[in-house]
Amino acid sequence: MQSGQHRVVKLRDMVGEIKETLGHQAAARGPHKRTILTPGNPDDLYPVPSAQKFVDEDAEYLHAPDLQEIGEAIIDKMGGFGYLAGLNLVFLWKDKGGKSHGKATLGRCQKPKGLLAKFCAADFIIVLSADNHRLFNATRYQVEACVFHELCHTDLDNSEDIPEPRLVPHDYEGFCREVELYGAWRPDLEKAAKAFEQLKLGV
Numbered sequence: 001m002q003s004g005q006h007r008v009v010k011l012r013d014m015v016g017e018i019k020e021t022l023g024h025q026a027a028a029r030g031p032h033k034r035t036i037l038t039p040g041n042p043d044d045l046y047p048v049p050s051a052q053k054f055v056d057e058d059a060e061y062l063h064a065p066d067l068q069e070i071g072e073a074i075i076d077k078m079g080g081f082g083y084l085a086g087l088n089l090v091f092l093w094k095d096k097g098g099k100s101h102g103k104a105t106l107g108r109c110q111k112p113k114g115l116l117a118k119f120c121a122a123d124f125i126i127v128l129s130a131d132n133h134r135l136f137n138a139t140r141y142q143v144e145a146c147v148f149h150e151l152c153h154t155d156l157d158n159s160e161d162i163p164e165p166r167l168v169p170h171d172y173e174g175f176c177r178e179v180e181l182y183g184a185w186r187p188d189l190e191k192a193a194k195a196f197e198q199l200k201l202g203v
């Protein structure tokens with residue numbers, strides 16, 4: 001029988017994936033008004049499945065109807081996700097998210113391919129790390145934001161006769177230090193700067 005670790009490594013080989021990581025600080029809270037699309041107080045701690053729950057279920061991954069509800073509310077109400085209608089999205093909690101480049105992994109958006117795709121009907125698999133969300137004391141607002149972020153990685157390639165689900169990378173990536181010293185020197189950073197400006201204005 002394969003060890004859990006072995007299974008994880010092999011799974012990684014079989015899927016395209018984009019990981020979300022966070023440093024040592026939980027997400028900063030700006031003046032942006034916090035509302036959420038599902039019931040509950042945005043500032044309440046999110047009821048992330050406990051470590052014991054994974055032990056009890058003897059599972060590394062748990063189906064996440066709660067995250068699915070959030071995802072469906074986002075798709076339904078936020079706009080821009082119409083292409084996901086008719087696609088099969090699977091939402092899961094993962095016991096241990098681990099780290100990537102020294103930062104805790106919060107979530108991943110995967111498009112099954114290879115052997116996994118053969119045995120899996122999902123077009124996209126969205127996985128949130130239970131341990132790291134507990135570690136950062138994630139609120140309902142932050143979990144919804146994380147699900148939204150993962151949904152932003154989904155896309156449908158319409159260039160072929162049969163549209164094909166695909167993953168898309170982040171709008172921007174960079175270092176705070178480079179922005180401090182050089183400003184928004186690339187088009188993707190300019191785009192990010194505009195978004196942060198709106199945040200500052202509370203738009």
Ligand SMILES: [Zn+2]
Nearest residue numbers: 018019020170
């Ligand atoms: Zn991402």
